[in-house]
Amino acid sequence: MDRNVRDAVNVATRIAAGDDRTRYDGVAISLHWLTVFLVLANFALAETWAGFAKPTRHLMVATHMSFGILLAITVVARIVWRLMPGHQVSSANSGAVALASKAVHYLLYGLLALEAVLGFVLRWSGGEAMSFFGLAIPSPMATVSRATNHTIGDLHNWNGWAIIILAAGHAGAALYNHVVVKNDVLRRMLPQGARRSA
Ligand code: HEM
Numbered sequence: 001m002d003r004n005v006r007d008a009v010n011v012a013t014r015i016a017a018g019d020d021r022t023r024y025d026g027v028a029i030s031l032h033w034l035t036v037f038l039v040l041a042n043f044a045l046a047e048t049w050a051g052f053a054k055p056t057r058h059l060m061v062a063t064h065m066s067f068g069i070l071l072a073i074t075v076v077a078r079i080v081w082r083l084m085p086g087h088q089v090s091s092a093n094s095g096a097v098a099l100a101s102k103a104v105h106y107l108l109y110g111l112l113a114l115e116a117v118l119g120f121v122l123r124w125s126g127g128e129a130m131s132f133f134g135l136a137i138p139s140p141m142a143t144v145s146r147a148t149n150h151t152i153g154d155l156h157n158w159n160g161w162a163i164i165i166l167a168a169g170h171a172g173a174a175l176y177n178h179v180v181v182k183n184d185v186l187r188r189m190l191p192q193g194a195r196r197s198a
């Protein structure tokens, strides 16, 4: 079959099946909400573990590392999924608003990837193994001075705050679209069942 005809048939089949690329698919929705959970859990753990005594604090740090590795895998999976043909969603807005929301999404992905890199480097450059649910992943890199390791910790901390602040603005924009503008922006990122009642 001619390529143009085949493309047209594919588009027609998708639209007939109710998929007009205006909604996120189940995989994209699951990965988004898993990302939200892991970011918030890691932020809460990191900002509170200093107030706990040793056995609990160690467990919190280990959970942070395991969730951090899961978060890195989730972000890579989401980026690979959205690069695959047929998984792109057109913007719900247009013009400058569409551009701004796209920029925020790309920035969030960039900061999340950077956070994972800083997390691995922070631990490994301090000469310690990463921990993934009890499995130790030894450091493949040389150790650095305490001062440098401290600076990497600061960068990881500040970047974590940047993610939280940007994500809060992003969530606020999604809620504004839903409550004030009353469009489909939030609904298309909700699971099927929740969409009908939202
Ligand atoms: C948005 C998500 C995250 C936030 C808000 C966050 C926040 C933090 C903060 C505030 C610290 C303490 C930094 C310091 O000691 O100065 C920390 C430590 C750490 N984070 Fe994260 N982090 C996040 C994601 C990750 C990810 C994705 C990884 C790894 C893949 C990771 C791995 C680590 C490690 C290894 C430590 C050091 C633990 C230790 O040895 O004490 N974090 N994180």
Ligand code: HEM
Residues within 6 Å of the ligand: 032, 035, 036, 039, 040, 078, 082, 091, 092, 101, 105, 106, 108, 109, 167, 170, 171, 172, 174, 175, 185, 186, 187, 188, 189
């Ligand atoms: C840590 C928190 C969050 C992070 C890191 C995050 C990240 C992202 C990213 C990267 C995208 C782009 C998806 C893509 O096209 O690949 C996205 C989309 C979206 N997020 Fe979040 N998000 C967070 C929290 C939230 C919250 C709390 C809400 C709802 C109140 C929300 C609602 C949405 C919606 C509706 C979209 C689709 C927007 C559109 O179609 O233009 N997000 N999010």
